[in-house]
Amino acid sequence: MSRSSRFLLVAALISAATHAHATTTLITTGNGPHKAAAYPHSAYRTTPVESPAQSGEPGAVASPPTPQEAGPQGLTINLRRLDDLEFIEPILFQISMQAGSDLRLSVVGGRTQLGEFSIGSNEHLSGDILVVKGSADIYGQLDGNLVTVDGNIIIHPGAFISGSVLAYNGQVHDLGGEITGEIRTLSSLVQPLTMPVPKAQPVSPVVATLQKAAGLAGVFLSLAVLGFGIVLFARPNLEIVSDTISHSFGRSFIVGLLGQILVLPTFGMIVVGLVLSVAGILLLPFAVIVYALLMILATVGGYLAVAHAMGETYIRRRMAAGLTVSSPNSYRYLLVGLMGLSALWAAWVIFGWVPFAGDVIKGIAVLVTWLLGTAGFGAALLSRGGLREGFAGRILPPEALTDEYLWATPQFGVPAASRPPTRPTPPPA
Amino acid sequence: MSNRHWGGATLLVLSLGAGTGLAHGQTMRSFSAARQVHGEINLTATVRLASGRLRLAPGGASLLYHMEMVYDADRFKPLGIYDPVAGDVVLGLESIGGGGLRVSKAAQLDQAANLVLSPTVDITLDARLQAVNAELELGGMRLVAFTLHNSGSRTVARFTQPNRVGCSRGEFRAGAAEFKVSGLGNSRCQTIAFHGGVGTAMLDFSGSWRNDMRLEASMAAGGLTIKLPRGLGVRMTTDNFLTILDPQGFIKRNGEYISPNYKQADRHLDISLKSSLGQVTVLWID
Numbered sequence: 166m167s168r169s170s171r172f173l174l175v176a177a178l179i180s181a182a183t184h185a186h187a188t189t190t191l192i193t194t195g196n197g198p199h200k201a202a203a204y205p206h207s208a209y210r211t212t213p214v215e216s217p218a219q220s221g222e223p224g225a226v227a228s229p230p231t232p233q234e235a236g237p238q239g240l241t242i243n244l245r246r247l248d249d250l251e252f253i254e255p256i257l258f259q260i261s262m263q264a265g266s267d268l269r270l271s272v273v274g275g276r277t278q279l280g281e282f283s284i285g286s287n288e289h290l291s292g293d294i295l296v297v298k299g300s301a302d303i304y305g306q307l308d309g310n311l312v313t314v315d316g317n318i319i320i321h322p323g324a325f326i327s328g329s330v331l332a333y334n335g336q337v338h339d340l341g342g343e344i345t346g347e348i349r350t351l352s353s354l355v356q357p358l359t360m361p362v363p364k365a366q367p368v369s370p371v372v373a374t375l376q377k378a379a380g381l382a383g384v385f386l387s388l389a390v391l392g393f394g395i396v397l398f399a400r401p402n403l404e405i406v407s408d409t410i411s412h413s414f415g416r417s418f419i420v421g422l423l424g425q426i427l428v429l430p431t432f433g434m435i436v437v438g439l440v441l442s443v444a445g446i447l448l449l450p451f452a453v454i455v456y457a458l459l460m461i462l463a464t465v466g467g468y469l470a471v472a473h474a475m476g477e478t479y480i481r482r483r484m485a486a487g488l489t490v491s492s493p494n495s496y497r498y499l500l501v502g503l504m505g506l507s508a509l510w511a512a513w514v515i516f517g518w519v520p521f522a523g524d525v526i527k528g529i530a531v532l533v534t535w536l537l538g539t540a541g542f543g544a545a546l547l548s549r550g551g552l553r554e555g556f557a558g559r560i561l562p563p564e565a566l567t568d569e570y571l572w573a574t575p576q577f578g579v580p581a582a583s584r585p586p587t588r589p590t591p592p593p594a
Numbered sequence: 595m596s597n598r599h600w601g602g603a604t605l606l607v608l609s610l611g612a613g614t615g616l617a618h619g620q621t622m623r624s625f626s627a628a629r630q631v632h633g634e635i636n637l638t639a640t641v642r643l644a645s646g647r648l649r650l651a652p653g654g655a656s657l658l659y660h661m662e663m664v665y666d667a668d669r670f671k672p673l674g675i676y677d678p679v680a681g682d683v684v685l686g687l688e689s690i691g692g693g694g695l696r697v698s699k700a701a702q703l704d705q706a707a708n709l710v711l712s713p714t715v716d717i718t719l720d721a722r723l724q725a726v727n728a729e730l731e732l733g734g735m736r737l738v739a740f741t742l743h744n745s746g747s748r749t750v751a752r753f754t755q756p757n758r759v760g761c762s763r764g765e766f767r768a769g770a771a772e773f774k775v776s777g778l779g780n781s782r783c784q785t786i787a788f789h790g791g792v793g794t795a796m797l798d799f800s801g802s803w804r805n806d807m808r809l810e811a812s813m814a815a816g817g818l819t820i821k822l823p824r825g826l827g828v829r830m831t832t833d834n835f836l837t838i839l840d841p842q843g844f845i846k847r848n849g850e851y852i853s854p855n856y857k858q859a860d861r862h863l864d865i866s867l868k869s870s871l872g873q874v875t876v877l878w879i880d
Contacts, residue, residue, distance in 0.1 A: 251671065337626075347676060348628040350662075440792060441815055441871055 239269030244293035244310045247329045250351065257333040258353060260297055260314050268297070275309065281316075286323060293328070300335070303342060310346070320344060370518040377514040385507050392469040392499040400495055402551025406470035407477065407498075409544040413556040418536065421467070421543025432456055463550065467541025470551075472502030479505070509533055622704065626662035627674030627685065634658055634681060636716040636738070642673060642686035644724045646705025651731040653710025661685045663707035670705070685709060711735055716759060723749070733780050737761050745769035753777035756802055763787065768795055777801040779823065785810065792816050799823060800879060803861040812868040819875045820865070827859030828852070830867060830876075837869040841876040 240263075242256045260270060270277055275293030283302035284290055293309040294301070300316040303324040310328040311318060317335040320326070320342030329346030330337055337348050395403050410417055435452055439445035445452075476498030480490050490497075509530040517523040547556050637658060641648070646665070653660055663686075665672060670687040677683070686707065711717055712735070719740040721730075725747045732740065733755035739762050742751065746769050754777055761783035766775060770792045778786060779801025788797060790813040797811070798821040811818065822828055830851040832839060844851035856862065867874060 248675070250674075337628075339630075344630055345632060346629075347674065348626075348630070348660075349674065350624070350626040351672075352624040437792075437815075446794065446817075 239271060241271040241273060242295065243273040244275050244295060244312055245273070247310050247312070247331055247349075248347070253331075254333075254351065257312070257314055257351075260295075261334060261353065270295075270297075284324070286321075374514060374518065377517060378511075381507060381510050381514055385503060388465075388469065388472070388503055389500060391465060392472065392503065393496060395466060395469060396495045396499060399551065402548075403466070403470055403473055403495065405548050405551040405554055406467060406541070406544045407473040408554075409548045409556045410471055410474045410540055411478065413544070413547065414540055416556060417543035417547055418540040419543065420547050421539035421541070424463075424542055424546050425539065428460060463545040464538065464542050466550070467543070467545040468538050469499065469503075469541070470544060471537045471541040472506055473498045474502065475505050476500065476502030506534070506537065621667040622664055623667045624662070624664050625672040625674070626660070627672070628660035629658045629676060629683075630656055631658045631712055631715065634712075634715050636681055636718070637712065638680070638682045638718045639711060639720070640682070640684045640686075641709060641719070641721040641723070642684065642688065643705075643707060643722075643726050644670065644687060644689060646707065646726060648707050648709065648721075648723060648726050648728040648730070650709045650711070650721070650728070652713040652734040655712065655714050657710065658712050658715060659683055659685065659710065661707060661709040663687070663705070665705045665707075713758065723747075733757060733777060737764070737781070739763050741765040741767070743767040744771050744773070746771050748772040749774070751775045753780035753801055756780040756804070757782040760784070760805065765789075768793060774798075778807075779803045781807075783807060788812070788818075790814060790816060790818060795819070796821065798879075799826070799863060806862040807864075809863060809865045809867075811865065813870075813872050813874065815871040817873045817875070818869065819877065821877045821879050822863065824878050824880055825855070825859060826853070827856035827862040828865065829856055829862070830865040832874075833866075833868045834874070835870040837871065838873040839867075839869070839876075841874075843878050844876070 240256055240259055242253065242260075244253075246252050260268065268279075272293060272295050275295060277295045277297060278299065278301075279297045280299040281302075282294070282296045282299055284305040284307055286304040288305040289308070290306070291308040294307065294311050296311070296313040296316055298315050299313070300319060301311060301313050302319045302321065303311070303326060304321045306325045306327075308327045311326060311330045313332050313335050315334045316332070318330050318332045318337045320330075320337070320339045322341035324342030326342070326344045326346070328344075329349065330344055331347075331349045331351065333351050334353055335350065337350055339348065432453075435456060436449065439449045439452055473495060477495075479501055480493050480498060484490050484493060509526070513523065513526045513530050516526055544556075545551070548554070639659060641650075661674070663672065665687050669690055671690055673684050673686045673688050675682075675684045687705070711719070714736065716736045716738045717740075718738055719732075719742070721728075721740075721742045721744075723742075723744040726744060726749075727747050728742075728744060728749045728751070730742070730749070730751040731754060732751055733753035734757075736758045738759055742749070742765070744767070749768065749771060751766070751774070757780060759782070761781055763785045764778075764781055764783040765787040766773065766789070768788075768790045772793055773788075773790065773795040775788075775796070776798035778797060778799045781801070782804055784805065785808045786797070787810040788795065790811075792815045794817045795813065796819045797809070799807075799809075800821065800823050803823075803826070809820075811820070828844070828851075830841065830844065831849070832851070841851050844853055846852075853859070
C-alpha cells in the first residue's frame with residue numbers, strides 16, 4: 166500500500182469514527198495550505214483532493230487534523246437558520262476572516278469541510294454541510310442545507326438537494342440539478358466607492374493658528390479677486406448696491422432677512438409653476454441653474470457691496486479729516502472694506518485658541534458676518550442687483566457725485582441727503 | 595468639520611452659498627435569491643426598493659423567481675423571504691433601523707436589482723418603489739393582478755408580449771415621477787387604474803386586445819397622455835378642475851366623450867378621468 170493510500174484509509178477511518186459519536190463537527194486548521202488541512206471526507210469525494218503527500222511537497226506530513234471541541238472561543242453556526250441572514254452573515258464573515266488561521270468551528274447538526282468538496286452521483290448525504298475555502302460540486306443527493314464560504318456551489322445534472330444553498334463570497338451554478346429550497350448568494354464587500362475619511366490628527370496651537378490664517382487669507386484673496394472683477398465689469402451696479410446699504414441699512418437688513426426665509430419657498434413655487442405648465446418642465450433645469458446662480462450672485466455681490474460701503478465710508482472720513490488718500494476709488498474701497506470685515510476673523514485666528522474667549526470671538530465674528538451678509542443680500546434685492554437707485558439716496562445726478570464735491574462738502578454730501586419723495590412732483594403746467 | 599476650517603468655511607458658505615460635505619465610506623454588496631419551480635401554481639411577489647435601479651422581466655420556466663442585486667449594506671439589508679405555504683415572496687431591500695426609507699445621498703442610487711419571475715406561474719405582483727429608476731417588462735408572464743407604486747424618479751413599464759392570463763386589475767401609482775406604460779392592450783386586464791401625483795405620465799393602450807377594459811385615471815398635478823389605438827371604442831367621463839382637456843376624435847354627449855365607432859368596435863375602453871391642475875392629452879395612434 167502506498168503512502169498516499171494509507172493516508173486516505175486513515176482519514177476515512179477517523180472520519181467514520183467522528184460521525185459515529187458526534188453531531189457537531191469542528192475543524193482546526195494550522196497555518197499550512199488549506200487543502201492540507203482539509204477535513205478528510207474522502208468517502209464522499211468524487212473529486213480527489215490532493216494531499217500534501219500526493220502533491221509531492223517536500224516534508225509534507227500526511228496526517229489529518231484532530232477534531233477538537235470548539236469550546237467557548239470557537240464559532241458555532243446553525244445552518245437550519247439559513248433564512249435569517251442577519252443571524253448567519255456575521256458568523257460567515259468571521260469564518261471567512263479566520264479560515265486562514267486557527268479556526269474552531271462547530272456546525273449544529275451538520276458537518277464542515279475545509280477545501281474542495283463534492284458528493285458523488287451515487288451518494289446520498291444527510292445533514293447540513295458547510296464548506297470553507299472551497300467549492301462544492303454536487304452530483305448526488307443531499308438532505309440538508311449547503312453553505313460555502315469563499316467558494317462556489319455547482320449543482321450538476323441529476324443532483325438533488327432537499328434544502329437551501331447559500332454561497333457566501335461565491336456563486337451558485339445550477340447546471341440542471343434540483344434544489345427544493347432557496348438558492349442564495351451573498352458577497353462581502355463588492356466595491357468601495359469612496360474611501361473613508363481619516364480621522365484628523367490633533368495639531369499644535371501654532372500650527373492650528375497658521376492653518377486658520379492661511380484659510381482666512383485664501384478667503385480674503387478669493388473675495389478680493391471676485392470684487393475686483395465686479396468693479397471692473399459692473400462698477401455702477403456695485404456702487405448702487407453699496408449706496409443702498411449705506412443709506413437704507415435697516416431696510417436692507419429686513420429685506421435680506423425676509424429674502425433668506427423666502428429663498429426656498431420661492432424656489433419651490435417656481436418649480437411647481439413650471440411643472441404645472443407642462444411645457445415649462447423643459448425649462449426646469451435651466452430655471453434651477455439660473456435661480457441658484459442669481460442667489461449666489463446676490464449673496465456674494467451683496468457681501469462685497471458691504472465691503473465697498475465700509476471702505477468708502479472709512480476713506481471719505483479720512484479725506485474729510487484732511488488726510489491724503491491716494492487713489493480713492495472702488496478698488497481701494499473694496500480692499501479696505503474686506504480688511505475691515507476680516508478683522509474680526511483675524512482676531513479669532515489669533516486668539517481662537519484661548520478657552521472661552523476664542524469661542525466668544527468666533528461667535529461675534531459669525532454674528533457680524535451674518536448681519537452684514539444679510540444686509541448685503543437685502544440691498545442686492547432692494548436695488549434689483551444695482552439697477553434701481555430708489556434706496557441709494559441719490560438725489561443728485563451721478564455725474565455730480567464727484568470726489569471733489571464730496572471732499573468739499575462732507576457735511577452736506579450724500580450722507581446728509583434725504584431720499585427722494587415717494588410721490589413724484591407734478592410737472593409744471 | 596474640524597475647528598480650524600470653521601472660519602473659512604463660514605465665509606465660503608456665506609459668500610458662495612454652498613455647503614461642504616464629508617465623504618463617507620460605502621459598503622456595496624451583492625445578494626441574490628432564487629427558487630426553482632416545484633409545482634407551484636401561484637405566487638404573490640412583493641418587491642420593495644427604496645432607491646437605485648430595478649429591472650424586471652419574465653425568466654425561464656424552471657425558476658419561480660430570481661433576484662440579484664447590488665446594495666448599500668450600510669443602510670439597507672436584503673429581503674428574500676419566501677413562504678411556501680402561502681406562496682408569498684418578499685424581495686428587495688429594507689432600510690436598516692426602520693423609520694421609513696429615504697435617499698440621503700446620491701450614491702444610494704448606485705444600487706441595482708434585476709428580478710425575473712416565472713412565466714409559468716400565476717403571479718400577483720406588488721412593487722413598492724421609491725426613488726427608483728425602474729424598467730419593467732411585464733409582458734410574457736402570467737400576471738393575474740399587479741400594483742406598481744413608484745414615489746419618485748422614473749418608471750418605464752412595457753407589455754411587449756401579451757399577458758398569458760387574464761388580469762383582474764392592474765394599478766399604477768406614481769408620486770412625483772415620470773411614468774410611462776406601453777402596450778397596455780397586451781395586459782389583458784379588466785381594469786387599469788392610474789393614480790398620478792406630480793409629473794408626467796403616459797399610458798399607451800396599444801397591443802393585442804382580447805377583452806374590454808376600464809381605465810380609472812386620476813392625476814393631481816401635471817400632464818397625462820393617453821394613447822389609444824384607432825379602432826378601439828372609447829367612452830370617457832371626466833371630473834376635472836383647472837385642467838386642459840381637448841380630446842380629439844370624440845363626440846361629447848351627455849357629459850361624456852364617446853368615440854364615433856363605440857358601438858361598432860370589437861373592443862371597448864371606458865375611461866373615468868379625474869384631474870386637477872394639469873393637462874390631459876388624448877392621442878389616437880395607428
